[in-house]
Every structure is written in structure tokens, then in C-alpha cells.
Amino acid sequence: MQAPVQKPLLSVQGLVKHFPLKKDVLGRGGGVVRAVDDVNFQVLPGETLGVVGESGCGKSTTARLLMQLIEPTAGEVLFDGAKVGSRDLPLKEYRRQVQMVFQDSYASLNPRLTIEDSIAFGPQVHGVSGGVAVARARSLLAKVGLEPTRFAGRYPHELSGGQRQRVNIARALALQPRIVILDEAVSALDKSVEAQVLNLLLDLKDEFGLTYVFISHDLHVVRFISDRVMVMYLGEVAEVGAAETLFETPRHPYTKALLSSMPSMDPDRRTLVAPLAGDPPNPINPPGGCRFHPRCPKAEAVCGQVVPSRKALALPGVTQGVACLIHEPGSGHTLAALPTAQEAA
Amino acid sequence: MNTATATLPVEKPAKSRGYWGNVGARVVRDPVFWVAASVVLALLAMALFGPWIAPADPQASSMLSRLKPIGTDGYPLGSDELGRDMLSRLIVGARLSLFMGITPVILAFCIGSAIGILAGYAGGFTNTAIMRTIDVFYAFPSVLLAIALSGALGAGIGNALLSLTIVFIPPIARVAESVTTQVRNRDYVEAARASGANAFTIVRVHVLGNVLGPIFVYATSLIAVSMILASGLSFLGLGVKPPEPEWGLMLNTLRTAIYVQPWVAALPGAMIFITSIAFNLLSDSLRAAMDNK
Numbered sequence: 001m002q003a004p005v006q007k008p009l010l011s012v013q014g015l016v017k018h019f020p021l022k023k024d025v026l027g028r029g030g031g032v033v034r035a036v037d038d039v040n041f042q043v044l045p046g047e048t049l050g051v052v053g054e055s056g057c058g059k060s061t062t063a064r065l066l067m068q069l070i071e072p073t074a075g076e077v078l079f080d081g082a083k084v085g086s087r088d089l090p091l092k093e094y095r096r097q098v099q100m101v102f103q104d105s106y107a108s109l110n111p112r113l114t115i116e117d118s119i120a121f122g123p124q125v126h127g128v129s130g131g132v133a134v135a136r137a138r139s140l141l142a143k144v145g146l147e148p149t150r151f152a153g154r155y156p157h158e159l160s161g162g163q164r165q166r167v168n169i170a171r172a173l174a175l176q177p178r179i180v181i182l183d184e185a186v187s188a189l190d191k192s193v194e195a196q197v198l199n200l201l202l203d204l205k206d207e208f209g210l211t212y213v214f215i216s217h218d219l220h221v222v223r224f225i226s227d228r229v230m231v232m233y234l235g236e237v238a239e240v241g242a243a244e245t246l247f248e249t250p251r252h253p254y255t256k257a258l259l260s261s262m263p264s265m266d267p268d269r270r271t272l273v274a275p276l277a278g279d280p281p282n283p284i285n286p287p288g289g290c291r292f293h294p295r296c297p298k299a300e301a302v303c304g305q306v307v308p309s310r311k312a313l314a315l316p317g318v319t320q321g322v323a324c325l326i327h328e329p330g331s332g333h334t335l336a337a338l339p340t341a342q343e344a345a
Numbered sequence: 346m347n348t349a350t351a352t353l354p355v356e357k358p359a360k361s362r363g364y365w366g367n368v369g370a371r372v373v374r375d376p377v378f379w380v381a382a383s384v385v386l387a388l389l390a391m392a393l394f395g396p397w398i399a400p401a402d403p404q405a406s407s408m409l410s411r412l413k414p415i416g417t418d419g420y421p422l423g424s425d426e427l428g429r430d431m432l433s434r435l436i437v438g439a440r441l442s443l444f445m446g447i448t449p450v451i452l453a454f455c456i457g458s459a460i461g462i463l464a465g466y467a468g469g470f471t472n473t474a475i476m477r478t479i480d481v482f483y484a485f486p487s488v489l490l491a492i493a494l495s496g497a498l499g500a501g502i503g504n505a506l507l508s509l510t511i512v513f514i515p516p517i518a519r520v521a522e523s524v525t526t527q528v529r530n531r532d533y534v535e536a537a538r539a540s541g542a543n544a545f546t547i548v549r550v551h552v553l554g555n556v557l558g559p560i561f562v563y564a565t566s567l568i569a570v571s572m573i574l575a576s577g578l579s580f581l582g583l584g585v586k587p588p589e590p591e592w593g594l595m596l597n598t599l600r601t602a603i604y605v606q607p608w609v610a611a612l613p614g615a616m617i618f619i620t621s622i623a624f625n626l627l628s629d630s631l632r633a634a635m636d637n638k
């Protein structure tokens with residue numbers, strides 16, 4: 001598009017994860033939960049890609065798939081052009097380059113290890129000697145704002161939530177990764193601590209030249225930290241765009257609804273009607289066509305039959321791509337533009 | 346601990362006492378722990394130093410002083426059906442009885458934990474295969490299984506130990522499996538996987554420390570059961586053979602005298618009772634101390 005074409009650092013192609021449901025004794029049931037369905041996106045080096053969506057839309061599953069903690073049903077992840085798990089990029093090496101920070105700061109630290117041992121564990125797995133790993137852990141503790149002489153020997157239950165999340169960030173950085181996936185990393189923190197940790201993340205990004213995939217349901221936070229934002233709905237990508245563009249001029253009806261649900265600081269712009277009614281449909285049996293059409297205020301008959309094209313979403317550095325028939329010329333939706341001459345031909 | 350460091354900023358590296366330090370601090374405040382621990386210590390002392398503590402030779406019989414009541418001169422706790430000093434036999438018998446109670450549990454703890462942790466960490470088909478095989482042992486009541494196994498293997502201490510070990514592997518493996526399955530799904534194990542560590546390293550660093558505690562406490566509670574089962578085997582003539590002093594066996598041989606000297610005949614049973622209660626209370630207070638964070 002307009003942005004200079006950069007080689008993506010992380011490229012996700014046709015990622016699918018279906019969780020099978022248990023069959024009963026008679027062999028009934030046995031459907032699948034379509035947690036993530038044909039997700040394509042690119043992460044450019046040095047950018048922060050925000051991922052937003054309602055709970056259950058597949059954000060966290062996507063994070064776990066990116067980290068290869070669960071096996072994808074289909075699709076692949078390319079890192080720096082190499083397929084993850086191939087001979088060029090063994091899983092262990094990939095996991096040194098890509099790290100993750102989990103939402104639950106307490107559950108993600110081993111209660112039996114001191115925090116410096118927790119941080120030093122990763123480097124030791126990758127062949128760094130114990131002494132060097134502990135020294136690195138201490139310097140990272142200092143980097144994330146925890147005085148090593150006071151905190152290094154403590155156990156997780158002796159820290160506050162914000163301090164623990166700093167430890168988790170330090171642990172992710174201990175492997176000197178290039179990408180950090182932050183899965184709701186600040187969502188469990190209270191607002192003042194959340195702001196501190198966000199600023200810390202921005203500082204660390206500059207210092208270590210990191211790339212972030214920032215997953216959150218908090219739109220304000222995503223807008224603050226992201227360069228580009230990806231909106232997910234029911235396991236699919238609805239819209240991708242540069243953060244400012246997407247927040248100022250959303251194009252997908254779901255993005256519009258999601259943004260209008262943001263509490264506004266401006267009393268003249270307060271939300272009066274609930275933007276979306278009901279819960280998202282069941283991902284076991286998602287609606288046909290566009291998955292958003294049962295809740296979409298602009299849905300027409302065609303929306304239940306035609307799946308919107310997702311071609312535009314997967315381009316590297318795409319500044320505004322949307323999967324909606326309204327924005328697809330010649331789709332048959334009354335609000336869509338007529339097909340241009342060359343497309344009709 | 347937190348409040349102390351918050352109000353008084355200390356400069357020196359504060360190495361805190363950690364999880365086991367906290368468990369220790371809680372357990373010493375529990376009076377039940379002290380009672381149970383001192384009984385267990387006394388029993389262990391009897392087991393270790395029995396032959397030196399015992400006032401008389403536990404094997405020396407005397408046809409003239411059979412079945413003396415408690416408090417007889419020279420026989421503080423009476424004498425048995427062959428005129429042997431009950432006090433000495435009870436003291437010396439502690440060694441074999443405790444040995445028969447504790448050894449199978451230690452063996453089963455090692456083997457059962459290994460099986461359970463393997464099944465729990467592997468999950469999926471491996472888990473199902475291992476745990477359903479283990480379940481087969483549950484089809485038999487534990488007493489029956491112990492009797493059947495030692496009956497089939499033949500009488501003797503070694504075979505009794507072996508059969509008791511086999512009896513205790515399934516319950517320990519099951520506990521180990523369920524604790525490991527819980528720990529395996531914690532985020533810190535995910536994080537360890539995400540750092541590229543292999544399964545063996547993850548189990549060694551992140552799983553063992555978090556599962557061995559609960560398994561150990563459960564195993565402690567089995568010591569009492571093991572003692573009773575071992576006594577039962579001896580009682581049936583499948584474990585320790587006479588004239589070796591062992592509480593279960595003593596209970597067996599004295600049962601014919603129950604109408605003549607009921608109090609003397611009940612003494613070995615009382616020892617078994619006290620020992621199992623002490624081990625049970627000990628494991629209970631350990632579990633209570635480990636429960637709260």
C-alpha cells in the first residue's frame with residue numbers, strides 16, 4: 001500500500017484451530033469449536049500490532065498458536081521468512097526469538113522458584129551457564145524497575161500483581177527475543193499500575209528494538225500502544241488498519257460497534273444505545289456468509305450467503321483492510337460500490 | 346513478612362524463607378504436630394535402640410510365668426503365652442513393625458510417583474493407557490490383594506514387603522497423576538514450554554517441586570494402613586514368622602489368651618493403634634500447613 005513495502009517479521013498464513021468436541025457413547029455430537037478460522041496477518045519488524053475483540057473471539061488461541069503451545073489444525077507461521085518447525089528454524093530456536101507474557105501474573109510464575117531463578121531458567125535452557133543467566137536475570141530486574149538486591153531472592157507470593165507482571169516481562173526478555181506476544185498482559189492490573197507497565201513496555205521496546213503483538217480487550221490501551229490494530233470476531237479477522245485510521249474512521253460495522261462501546265471522556269459523545277445486542281454466536285456452529293451478519297445493523301440477505309474477501313487483510317503493513325461486503329465493490333450489498341470496469345471484465 | 350520490608354526498606358539482599366520455610370513456620374505452631382511428632386520420634390527410638398532399651402530378652406520364655414497380668418513383678422506389662430516379657434517384646438517389635446509399615450510406602454512412593462508424574466505430564470493416550478491399567482488393581486480390595494499376592498509369592502518378610510508395595514503403587518500413582526495434571530496446565534509450565542525447554546527439564550525444574558509435597562503427605566497417611574496390613578499378613582502367618590517379635594504376629598498368637606488376660610492380649614493392638622494415629626495426625630498437620638498460601 002502507501003507504506004514502503006517491508007519484509008514482515010512474522011507472517012501468519014491461513015491459521016486454523018478447531019477444538020474437537022467429545023462424542024457421546026452413540027457417536028453423536030463430535031463437532032468442532034472453530035476457535036480460529038483462517039486467520040492471516042503480518043507483523044512488521046519494530047511495530048506493535050494490537051489485537052482486539054470480544055471474549056471468545058480467538059485472541060488468546062491465536063497467541064497460543066503463534067507461540068506453538070498448541071498445534072494448529074491448518075496453516076503456518078513464518079518467522080523472518082522461515083517456516084516455524086522446519087529445518088531452517090527449529091521450534092527451540094523460534095521460541096528463543098519469540099516470547100510471551102501471560103495474563104495471570106501469579107499463575108505464570110513457579111511458586112517454588114525465586115524470581116531470579118524463574119527469569120534465569122530460559123537462558124539456561126538455551127545453554128547459558130547458571131552464573132551468567134542469574135547475572136542477566138538481575139540486570140533485567142533492574143531494567144523492569146525491581147531493585148535486584150531487594151527482589152531477586154523473593155518468591156512470587158511476596159510480590160504485588162504489578163511487580164509480578166514486571167518479573168514476567170523480564171523473564172520474556174531474558175531470552176533476548178525479537179517478538180514479544182503480550183496476551184492481556186496488563187488487563188489484570190489496576191489502572192495506575194497498568195499505566196506504569198505500559199510505559200515500561202514502550203521503554204523496553206525502544207531499548208531492545210522489540211516487536212510486540214499486543215492482545216487486549218481494552219480498546220483505550222490498544223489505541224495507546226499500537227501502531228496497527230487487528231479486530232477479530234468469532235475466530236476471524238474483521239478489519240486491520242493503522243491505529244489512528246482504524247479508531248477515527250472504522251469501516252467494518254463490527255469495529256464501529258466495538259468502538260462506540262468505548263466509554264467516552266467527552267459528555268457530548270456519550271453512548272446512548274447499546275451498540276451491540278446479545279452475545280456472539282456459538283463458534284461450534286457459526287453463521288454462514290459473514291459471521292457478523294446476525295448482529296450487524298447493516299446486514300442484508302447477501303451477507304448470509306457470501307463470505308467477504310479477506311485478501312486485503314493479509315498484505316504486509318496494510319493500513320486499512322476490511323472483510324465486509326459493503327466495502328467490496330460489486331458484492332451485491334446495496335451499500336457497496338458497483339464493480340469497477342476492470343473488475344467487471 | 347511483606348509489611349516488614351515495606352515499612353522498613355532493608356538494603357541487604359532479602360533471601361526470604363520460601364515455601365517450605367513457611368510450611369515449617371506454620372507446622373511448629375500446631376500443637377497436634379508436636380504430639381504426633383514426639384510419639385513418632387519415640388517409636389523410631391524404640392525401633393533403633395530396642396534391644397538396648399528392652400529390660401529383658403524378648404525371646405527368653407519361661408513355662409512357669411505364662412500370661413502374667415500387667416504389673417507383675419519383673420513383667421511390667423505382663424507376659425505372653427510362652428512367658429516372654431511383653432514390654433521387651435513390644436519395644437523390640439517396633440523395629441520390624443515400623444520397617445514393615447514404612448518400607449513398602451517408601452518404595453511405592455518412588456515407583457508410584459514416577460508412574461503418576463509420567464502419566465500426568467504426558468496426558469492423552471499415554472495417560473489413559475497407564476491409568477486404566479492402574480485401575481485394574483482397584484478391582485480388588487487392598488487387604489485381599491495383599492493377602493492374595495503374598496499368598497501366591499509365599500510367606501516371608503521380603504514377599505510381604507513386595508506385595509504391600511504393589512498394593513500401594515496404584516493409589517500413590519493416582520494422586521501423583523491428578524496433581525501433575527493440575528500443575529501441567531498452569532501458566533508457568535506453559536511459559537517454560539514457550540522458553541523451549543524439553544519435557545524432562547520442565548518436569549525436573551517446574552513440576553517435581555510442585556507435586557512431590559502433596560504426594561508425600563498422602564504417602565505419609567498410607568504408613569498407618571501399611572502397618573495394619575503388614576500386621577494382618579503376619580497375623581495370617583504370611584509375613585513375619587515366630588518367634589520374631591512383631592506386633593501383628595503377637596496379636597495373632599495372643600488372641601487365644603483373650604479370655605485369660607484380655608489387657609495383655611490387647612497391648613500389641615494398642616501399639617498398632619497408637620502408631621497409625623500418630624502417623625495420620627502427622628500427615629494431617631503437614632497437609633494443613635501446606636494447604637494455605
